[in-house]
Amino acid sequence: MTEPKKYVLSGPNGADTFRNLPEGTKIATIYGGAGEITANPGDGAYVLVRFTEHENAALVGQEEYVFFNEVREATE
Amino acid sequence: MVDTPNAARQALEDVVLKHELEQFLYLEARLLDERRHEEWLDLLADDLHYWMPMRRNIKFGDWDLEFTSMDEEINWFDEGKDILAGRIRQLKTGVHWPEEPVSRFEHIVSNVELVSVDGDEIRVNSKFFCYQNRLQDEVNQFVGRREDLVRRDPDTGFKLVFRKLILAQNVMLPKVLNTFL
Amino acid sequence: MVAIIRARGDRSIRDYIDPERGTVSRELYVNPDIFEQEMEQIFQRCWLFLGHESQIPNPGDFVISRMGTEEVIVVRDRKDNQIRAFLNSCRHRGMKVVRYDQGNSLIFTCPFHAWTYDTTGRLVGAGFQHSPEAYCGTLPKEEWGLAEVAQFKNFYGSLWATWDPKAPSFEDYLGPFAESLRHCLQSSDGVDAGLDMFTPFQRHRLPTNWKVPGFTSVTDLTHTAMTHRSASAAKLHQDRGSKGGRDRTRNAAPFPMNKYAIGDHNLGHGGMCTLYHQPGVPEYEEEWYEEGVDDYFREATARKSKLLADKIMAPHGWGGGHFAIFPSVMVDSWRLRWWQPHSVGVVERWTLSGIDKTAPKHVRDGVRHYSERFNGPVGFFESDDMENWNYVFPASQGARARKLDYFFANGKGLGKYNDRLPGVVFNGSYTEEAQRARFSRWLAFMEANSWDDLYPVNKSADHRIW
Ligand code: FES
Ligand SMILES: [Fe+2]
Numbered sequence: 001m002t003e004p005k006k007y008v009l010s011g012p013n014g015a016d017t018f019r020n021l022p023e024g025t026k027i028a029t030i031y032g033g034a035g036e037i038t039a040n041p042g043d044g045a046y047v048l049v050r051f052t053e054h055e056n057a058a059l060v061g062q063e064e065y066v067f068f069n070e071v072r073e074a075t076e
Numbered sequence: 077m078v079d080t081p082n083a084a085r086q087a088l089e090d091v092v093l094k095h096e097l098e099q100f101l102y103l104e105a106r107l108l109d110e111r112r113h114e115e116w117l118d119l120l121a122d123d124l125h126y127w128m129p130m131r132r133n134i135k136f137g138d139w140d141l142e143f144t145s146m147d148e149e150i151n152w153f154d155e156g157k158d159i160l161a162g163r164i165r166q167l168k169t170g171v172h173w174p175e176e177p178v179s180r181f182e183h184i185v186s187n188v189e190l191v192s193v194d195g196d197e198i199r200v201n202s203k204f205f206c207y208q209n210r211l212q213d214e215v216n217q218f219v220g221r222r223e224d225l226v227r228r229d230p231d232t233g234f235k236l237v238f239r240k241l242i243l244a245q246n247v248m249l250p251k252v253l254n255t256f257l
Numbered sequence: 258m259v260a261i262i263r264a265r266g267d268r269s270i271r272d273y274i275d276p277e278r279g280t281v282s283r284e285l286y287v288n289p290d291i292f293e294q295e296m297e298q299i300f301q302r303c304w305l306f307l308g309h310e311s312q313i314p315n316p317g318d319f320v321i322s323r324m325g326t327e328e329v330i331v332v333r334d335r336k337d338n339q340i341r342a343f344l345n346s347c348r349h350r351g352m353k354v355v356r357y358d359q360g361n362s363l364i365f366t367c368p369f370h371a372w373t374y375d376t377t378g379r380l381v382g383a384g385f386q387h388s389p390e391a392y393c394g395t396l397p398k399e400e401w402g403l404a405e406v407a408q409f410k411n412f413y414g415s416l417w418a419t420w421d422p423k424a425p426s427f428e429d430y431l432g433p434f435a436e437s438l439r440h441c442l443q444s445s446d447g448v449d450a451g452l453d454m455f456t457p458f459q460r461h462r463l464p465t466n467w468k469v470p471g472f473t474s475v476t477d478l479t480h481t482a483m484t485h486r487s488a489s490a491a492k493l494h495q496d497r498g499s500k501g502g503r504d505r506t507r508n509a510a511p512f513p514m515n516k517y518a519i520g521d522h523n524l525g526h527g528g529m530c531t532l533y534h535q536p537g538v539p540e541y542e543e544e545w546y547e548e549g550v551d552d553y554f555r556e557a558t559a560r561k562s563k564l565l566a567d568k569i570m571a572p573h574g575w576g577g578g579h580f581a582i583f584p585s586v587m588v589d590s591w592r593l594r595w596w597q598p599h600s601v602g603v604v605e606r607w608t609l610s611g612i613d614k615t616a617p618k619h620v621r622d623g624v625r626h627y628s629e630r631f632n633g634p635v636g637f638f639e640s641d642d643m644e645n646w647n648y649v650f651p652a653s654q655g656a657r658a659r660k661l662d663y664f665f666a667n668g669k670g671l672g673k674y675n676d677r678l679p680g681v682v683f684n685g686s687y688t689e690e691a692q693r694a695r696f697s698r699w700l701a702f703m704e705a706n707s708w709d710d711l712y713p714v715n716k717s718a719d720h721r722i723w
Contacts (some may be wrong), residue, residue, distance in 0.1 A: 019137075031387055041363035042137070045371045046382055048363070054396075065364065065373060065382035130457060132358040141360070149456045150610075165491035166637055167292055170512050173644035200471065210570075241270035246358070247605065247633045248461035249642045 002031040009068070018068050019044045028073040029066060031055050037074075038063055049069070094190045097200045100226065100234045105183035105204075108256060113164040116256070120157050121227055121235040128152040128241035128257070143242075152243065152253065160256070167254070174252040179210040181255050187221075196228040197237065204241075204257050208250070216250035218243060218257055258355035270294075270703045271643040274696060279666025281696060283510040283653045286466040286663075292601035299702045300325030302711075304430045305409075306414040306586045306595050307331050309331050309454040309609060313361070317376060320359040320456075321345060323597045323605075324418065329406070330355050330365065334376045340411060342418045343378045343403035348497050354403070358457060362548065363401075379405035387702045413442040415593070415688065423708040433678040434526045437573035437580060444613035445554055452591055455625050459636040462605050463643055467598035471585035474594075474642065475528040476518045478687045479667065484641050489602040492639050501557070512539035512630055517683045518668070519572075519580075520694025522721035523701075524680075527691030528580025528587075530572045530679055538562040538570060538706060547623035551617040553616065566719035572678060584700050591624070594632065602650055618675045665689050665696065669723055682721075697722045 007017050007025070025037040027049050030043040035051035054060050100119070107116040120126075129151045130145040144151050167171050184205040191199035206218040225238040241257050270291075273282035285291055305339055307322040310333055328345035347354050349574035352369040362382060366373040371384030380398040385391035398620025404440045406418035410427035416436070419487045428435050444451030463470070471479075477486040513534040520527030533539075575579050579589035585596040591655035592610040599605055602718045610628040612621050652658060675683045684690035712718040 011474070030486050039363055041375075042135070042294060043364065043366040044367045044386070046364065046373055068370060068689070069384070070387065092471040131458070132457060133356060135357050135360055138360060144457065148455075150457065150459050150608075152629070154626060154629055162491060162493050163637055166493060169490040171490065173484065173641045179418045205264075209309075213399045217278065251461065251633045251634060251647055252461045253639060 002023075006041045007074040007076075008072060009074060015068075018047070018071075018074075021047055021074055026073075026075045027066060027071055028075075029070050031070065032071045041065075044068070090190060091197070093193070094188065096233060097190065097198065097226070098185075098188050100232075101185045101188060101224075103168060103200055103201075104188070104236075105126060105185050106187070108183050109181050112253050113167055116252065117161055117164055119232055119234070120160065121234055122157055123236045124157045124236055125154075125238045126156070126241075126256075128243055130245070131246055133206075133246055136250065144252070152248070153241065158196065159209070172254075173252050177211065179208050179214075182207045183255075183257070191223075198226050198228075198234075200224050206255060206257055218245075218250070218255075220244050220257070222257070261392075274700060274703075274722065275662065276525045278662070279664065279669040279723060280576065280662035281665055283659045284663050286468055287650070287654045287659050288600065289601045292466075292598070294597070294703060296325050299699070300598070301583055302419065302421040302424060302702065302708060304410070304417045304424060304427050304582075305417055305584075306421045306582070306593060307365075308458070309452070309611065309613075310411060310414045310416060310450075311453045311611065312341060312456055312609075313340065314364045315620070317361045317363060318359075319355070319362055319365075320457075321355060321357070321375075323607075324406075324420065326598055326600075326605055328355075329418070330403070332362070332376045335363070337664070338418060341378060342406045342409055343374075343415075344405075347372055348401045348403065348671040349382065349383070372401075372503050374403050378405050394703065413439050415442055421708060423714065425708070425714050430520060430524070431526070431582065432524045433681055434521070434524070434573075434582065436571045438588060439584070440571040440573060441507065441590050441592075444615070445561065445590075446613070447564040448613075451614055452611040454609050455613045455628065459608040459628075459633050460605055462603060463647055464603055465646050466601060467585060467596045467604040468644070468699075469649050470604065470646045471581075471596040473566050473692055474646075475579050475581040478518065478529075478647070478688075480642075480688050484645055485638060487641060488638050491637075495535070497623055498575060501661060514539070516686045518686050518688045518690045519671075519681050520690040520692075520697075521678075521681045522694045522697035524716065525583030525695050525698025526581060527681070527694040529686065530574070530580070530681075530683070531570075531680070533570045534683070536569050537564050538566070541556055542615070543647050544682050545627075547619065547626065550623035553620045565599070578657075581695070583695060592628070602654075606633060609625075665692050669693065693723050 010020055019042045021037055021040050023037050026035050027037060032055055033051055034053040035049040037047045038050045039048040045068055048063055049061045049066045051059050086199055086232040104116060104119055127146055132142055134141045185202050187203040189201040191201055202222050204220060212232060213227060220241060221245040223240040224236060226234040227237050229235040266705040273285050292566045305324045311322050313333045316333055316335040316338060316689060319330055322329050322331050323472050328346050329342045331342045333340050345353055345355055347367040349370055349372045352367050354365050354367045364373045364375050372380060373382040375381045380401045383396055387394050406420060407422040408419050408424060409478060414425055431438060442452060443449055459716050478721040517530045519530040533628050538561055541555045542630045545551045552580055579587055581587050591612060594608045597607060598603040633639055669689055672682035672684035682690055697720045701711055709715040712720060
């Protein structure tokens, strides 16, 4: 089993990589939330994430726009 | 590397051709500046297509949206020699108010690049800077690039067959564009 | 009681128009204070034209338009497919949110501090909204959505909005001109909302006051012979295309009609008008430069004739000349041209023209080419207008010049009401009746405290001053 690919979101290509993260990408936030990208507006600022874990339990199963610098990790 | 007689001859031919094309483009500019519009018209092929798309402000990456499409959208110019001839008739009436009194135009052409040769037809790119000075203080600048297709012609050396004008404007800031670029 | 707006010194705004002499002070065109008041009293209240639904066919499509001096985002929502319009100004600290002319978007994200809005204008995110060192999750997002227009109307495909919740319905705002506008938005065979507009907006700047073209370019028939002398001398056909010296085929049978200049002094709309005296549609006249285009329109006209066989045509539209919707939209068949004020001495001209959705390629091309070569800064017809509209401003602006008045008395006192369009004054087609109507309405807006003072919200208001 190979490890799933981690996207490099820092450095000179980070913004471009972030703008193009595909739907289905797994997202972990710096606040301990986790979920999957359901849409990427391509603005370099946000991805829309459906949460499977969230510090606010009411948001589990909900979608929220996540700001790029609240993303801890994005994996394929 | 020019290391064979054939390649050397080809390079020399290209230099000569580029020189001829420059002379053609400079002549065109001078005829317009000297208000010799009918002579300028003579440099245009009967099947000329003269096209200046509009340019949008678009999101990074939406490059196919930047220029208006020749076929479907509104362009600044998308016309043939017949319409250009009509515009010149209008310029010659003496009662075309945005050119009465006439402007002082200076068309500057530079960055001439020989792109390709296909028999009699040659692709040549260039840049234009057109300065307009009119009445006391009316000043406009039209700046951009051109992608031309010219055809060899026994009388005038070349005739212009296709011209794409890429103007560096979004909203047209001058009130009128009454010259040819 | 009506508030009197101070224009300059001690004169009230009403003192700047002399209905007896038929004059308007040049001050109204060159004074920046009056311009500021116009933006408040007129452009914050009137229904303004934004664009056409065919420009944004898909969910998430947006286009930037203007209302007065301000930009609005016109966007089709991704979920309910509704079109809405929002001020293009971030609610956080006022940055222009969208800097693109058009596109397709999930959200609109401000590049300043990343507040972001969805296609219904709701604030759906902000940079650091959850951060314990910033908003701590307390940002009341539901209160900070983009500012939405107060009323929005999709009128047979054309999009209109007003900032004033008290404005009357769009149909009431148009009054007797609603039928005319509908007619102009039909495809050439008479099908409603049957138009596709050519993208994008054609836009250019003109250094003059917005009212110079906005209040006179429909109808101003006495300007045509002189202003457009070069176009006719060069045989550039004025109407649909350039015949380039080719003779037109004129073989239509005479259709009984009369042409007028008209103005609705209560509503401010007016322009050219044709009263047809028998039901049906006049015979088609050849008028297109490009080959084959006339054939298409001849057939379309035949279909329309069947549709309207028993009906007397609307006074505008096909062959009926053009008219203006207050404050500054010129309308004729498939074409809207309007004036967006930028400052007291700068206006931007926008044009949107279209053609039947079902028209074949050669017809689309013919109409598009006509629009390109006729309109705006490269238009061989309108370029002559631009010169005159431009130099009115510097020649009227000086300390001496601005003390003079403009003459708007051509045909004053000769107009008559006509039952065919109730409330509208009919006058000779070369008179300045339409301009006078706009000044009646202009004054009413400038003096009104709110829509309660204005026709038709106030049914008994009579704004006619001359
Ligand atoms: S001004 Fe838009 S986010 Fe601050
Ligand atoms: Fe005109």
